[in-house]
Amino acid sequence: MPMESLLETTTFVLHKVAVASRRAIAERLAERPGLTLWQYATLAELDDHGPVAQKALAAALGVDPSDMVRLMDELLTGRLVARARDPLDRRRYQVTLTAAGRKALAGGRGVVREVEKATLAPLTAAERATLLELVVKIHRASVEN
């Protein structure tokens, strides 16, 4: 049998698959709840880990703080998040999800679930779980330092 060496480099295939599904999600996210992928990720992270400072948010998502500012601008004008100075350290903000933000997030989650169901369709439920487990394992190792 032929070697198919390119298809044997995990990174290459991984990247192709990731980019494709990322694109699919971004497109459908843009039309329905009207969210950017990063906006969605920010809302999700915010929902996962309570009210946090912008910098912590940026670090959690792997985004430059200056880029997080502009992300916040968008979310604030959409009133999807609210900001207040942290009384304990008035340099920091405490960023919180608004009701509208929670609603947008819920819509986004629906889209993500839907698109992933399609892109991961070639896999059985067990395989999907395994895939997630494996990539999370890698991701965890790369984050812990």
Next chain:
Amino acid sequence: MPMESLLETTTFVLHKVAVASRRAIAERLAERPGLTLWQYATLAELDDHGPVAQKALAAALGVDPSDMVRLMDELLTGRLVARARDPLDRRRYQVTLTAAGRKALAGGRGVVREVEKATLAPLTAAERATLLELVVKIHRASVEN
């Protein structure tokens, strides 16, 4: 236990992992064999599927034909590939790997193996095989139309 919803979206984690390892490979590829990621992929594809026309090459890699032209320019000036008009259809080229191209490809493969060994280190050999199998399965489905 906390929900960690973002880490439960396969696409998000997949993308993070893919981008990170892709970057690592690109950096080391650039210094040692002096190849771009796309140049490497082109050489690999060329090695996998014999001499082919530029358009077929572009299609196989998922690249726009006009971008493939510029890729070829780089590979040609490095004499890593050679082109000749296909005698059966003189619109087409037949692109082939040169000895230098094969050498560069070999170097690239070493780098890729090395980097992947590092990035996939959190996984056992069996898990690495499973991961590759799963993403290839998804990729195949997305390519076949």
Next chain:
DNA sequence: AAGAATAGTGGGTAAATACCAACGATTGGT
């Protein structure tokens, strides 16, 4: 109180990505 460090901000950029339209040369259909 002075100086160092930190959070957020604003302004900018270099590179990568992924396209598109138009064109010459060549071939296939009729």
Next chain:
DNA sequence: ACCAATCGTTGGTATTTACCCACTATTCTT
């Protein structure tokens, strides 16, 4: 012979990504 389609090519462009530096306001260190 004519027209349509195809291959490679040129010359663009819009978007995304991922940075960097300098600055203000505030806090921490000593």
